[in-house]
Amino acid sequence: MSKKQPDLPLPAHPDVDSMLSRKFGREVANYFAGSPLNRLGFLRSDHVFLSRALRHPSTSFMLCKDLQPLVQSAENKKLAYVGYEDVKPVIGEDPYALGEKEMHEQYNSEKTVPQMIFLGIDERVKDGLDYQGKNRYIGAPYFAVDVTPRGSVKEACEKLIGKVEQGDVQFGKGRLMELEASDAAIYAEARQLLDWNARNPFCAQCGQPTMSVNGGFKRACPSTDLARKAAAPMSTTAAAPANPSERPPCATRTGVSNLSFPRTDPTVIMAVVNHAGDKILLGRQRRWPPYWYSTLAGFAEPAESIEEAVRREVYEEAGIFVGRVVIHSTQPWPYPANLMIGAVGQAVPEGETIDLGNDPELDDAKWFDFAEVRDALRVGTSGLGDAAGPEYKEGGLRLPPSTAIANQLITSVVNGFASVEAKM
Amino acid sequence: MSKKQPDLPLPAHPDVDSMLSRKFGREVANYFAGSPLNRLGFLRSDHVFLSRALRHPSTSFMLCKDLQPLVQSAENKKLAYVGYEDVKPVIGEDPYALGEKEMHEQYNSEKTVPQMIFLGIDERVKDGLDYQGKNRYIGAPYFAVDVTPRGSVKEACEKLIGKVEQGDVQFGKGRLMELEASDAAIYAEARQLLDWNARNPFCAQCGQPTMSVNGGFKRACPSTDLARKAAAPMSTTAAAPANPSERPPCATRTGVSNLSFPRTDPTVIMAVVNHAGDKILLGRQRRWPPYWYSTLAGFAEPAESIEEAVRREVYEEAGIFVGRVVIHSTQPWPYPANLMIGAVGQAVPEGETIDLGNDPELDDAKWFDFAEVRDALRVGTSGLGDAAGPEYKEGGLRLPPSTAIANQLITSVVNGFASVEAKM
Incomplete structure (x- = not known):
């Protein structure tokens, strides 16, 4: 059931489409650099784009368990991917159905939300997603999904892991220095972002739980939390807050804070x-x-x-x-x-x-x-x-x-x- | 009462003592780089060194209020410093009296501890502190102290600010791009470290308050907090923890986490x-x-x-x-x-x-x-x-x-x- 990727050669110069992933001049390109993906970072806040990318037939999902990706068993040289129908039991129908404003309003710190990362699109795939934003973007989307079993998705993750492990694939072990260069670069992006999200479940400024937004590239400190409402005692005194889900103020909400963004x-x-x-x-x-x-x-x-x-x-x-x-x-x-x-x-x-x-x-x-x-x-x-x-x-x-x-x-x-x- | 610093020219090449602060070859040295100080980062965990550096007569203290340093009023081109006796009412007799282990044991999240940064020593000052560690280090120590009035040191800070402002000095305003290059570099170190500490009072991994250690270059997540003990209700049930000051576990305590170190x-x-x-x-x-x-x-x-x-x-x-x-x-x-x-x-x-x-x-x-x-x-x-x-x-x-x-x-x-x- 896992979805192997075709070998797509980088096109010969000049092809502006994939200029972002080429090497030039005297530059030494080291291992873990050189991703073939266009990250389209400016579309991470466009939940309509993410939602369409999620469900396109050309889309690939990298599963990671304890930060280790699914690799093709043969020689551990290539990543293995699965499709939307495979991950749906873990991530739900559409984790990008809501815009950031609605996500804030519906934030509940007790709900398990599997961490996902939008990695970018491979523009070499000409029959991939065709998205018209202010400009037009064509390519096959890539996502990473953390399937480490936990919380309310524990069983769905275990089931998915069991299913994929029946095939000719496995989760990597140790440091993956045998991956082909372009796969190593895609994995590096996924690993660093999944790890950053996992290390930062709380706001360093105010100590309250945070929420992943922008395709996994930002953590927001919401001003309300429905879990507080559920936990609040019934009260009829005047001292009760007007909105029981409201959280104490936090400086990261009133300006741009680097704490909200991935650390390198x-x-x-x-x-x-x-x-x-x-x-x-x-x-x-x-x-x-x-x-x-x-x-x-x-x-x-x-x-x-x-x-x-x-x-x-x-x-x-x-x-x-x-x-x-x-x-x-x-x-x-x-x-x-x-x-x-x-x-x-x-x-x-x-x-x-x-x-x-x-x-x-x-x-x-x-x-x-x-x-x-x-x-x-x-x-x-x-x-x-x-x-x-x-x-x-x-x-x-x-x-x-x-x-x-x-x-x-x-x-x-x-x-x-x-x-x-x-x-x- | 403020202590102005003498103009110390950088010594002519070759002088290995201050090789760390010199420019060479085709290098372009930009503004905010080029500090004359040797940071001696490996001595930050040596509280005996910090304690001696704190009280040496050659030591300078940069006061910062809302991240703005004290500058000499004339043209805002040079930093102004004060001495140990000036800052003592704010920082106490010796904030470095305890080693890190004892600081953990005595950690109390409700106690106001003014943030201090050990910036390094100026090795051009030959009659500065003379410290024999595994090697011998000679120079005038520099510290930064956050004197923004708050908590239990509010009054002491206000008093110190009032006192220094009577002299020919003032706290900077806006972005300090007129400072002389070497002062700009010293200030850059102080500002970035004070700001990092101020943005990270809580552990992003577990949400609990953290403590500044290593001369301001590390934040630790202590396993106990005396404030919890004080807040714990008297209880005779078997469920009460053996140590009421104990905090929930945190992953940053069991390994090296980048969350503990300054972010750049x-x-x-x-x-x-x-x-x-x-x-x-x-x-x-x-x-x-x-x-x-x-x-x-x-x-x-x-x-x-x-x-x-x-x-x-x-x-x-x-x-x-x-x-x-x-x-x-x-x-x-x-x-x-x-x-x-x-x-x-x-x-x-x-x-x-x-x-x-x-x-x-x-x-x-x-x-x-x-x-x-x-x-x-x-x-x-x-x-x-x-x-x-x-x-x-x-x-x-x-x-x-x-x-x-x-x-x-x-x-x-x-x-x-x-x-x-x-x-x-």
């Missing part, structure tokens, strides 16, 4: 070269396999430029003072909500001595000759839990795989990125 | 050139003064690379399809919590037609000849509420000032950034 944490990750430009700084955490090293990384702090964040992190973790910093590329990382901003930095001559005594986060940090690193890129890369390749010899340097931006940064540096005057 | 929202802001490379795309919002245009901008969404976010925003707001994208520089923007990632993009030949019909956010968007933009950069820049310069003629293009990254991007583009093959 900018992080810096950097390949640092010595001043002479022939060694690269790598570090390792205690829990990693022996001989495994990678680039240093950390969260950007409030009120820092990226270059400052890079210098601070390298100083904190390794005691190295970095001068020049150039941004290399970025990687969305949906575990849970990072935007990894990759950079190349160069140490100043007086700042090359490694010192792990500031922030004792690393087990070790070392300068590696480019030659050793080139060798490791050839024979010593693998996923963190996986074995190195057949040519790897015990004791040799091990490095992250090409799906990690760390690998891309290291590769760029040993290929001369830092020595090109124009880049640094 | 990555945004993209981009100067887009046409394919021929002789025009630049600028847009305007309805509420801006007549003839005022700027670069397009918007929030990065979950699971996008920066380049994808740039393409999406330009498509949504102006209908333009962007091919090549290069990151230019970044600007912290503490209103309230943005990291502006500046980029230069280039339209593809078939995607240059402006269409405001997707996301109707802009009042207008237009392609401008470089010559017209160069002229505007010379005579038509100013702050958003300010008058243009004396040479400006009514009807001419107006642009943001050099403190805005938009101006830096526009300037780079008309100076040939997009035409340099190595950069794009």
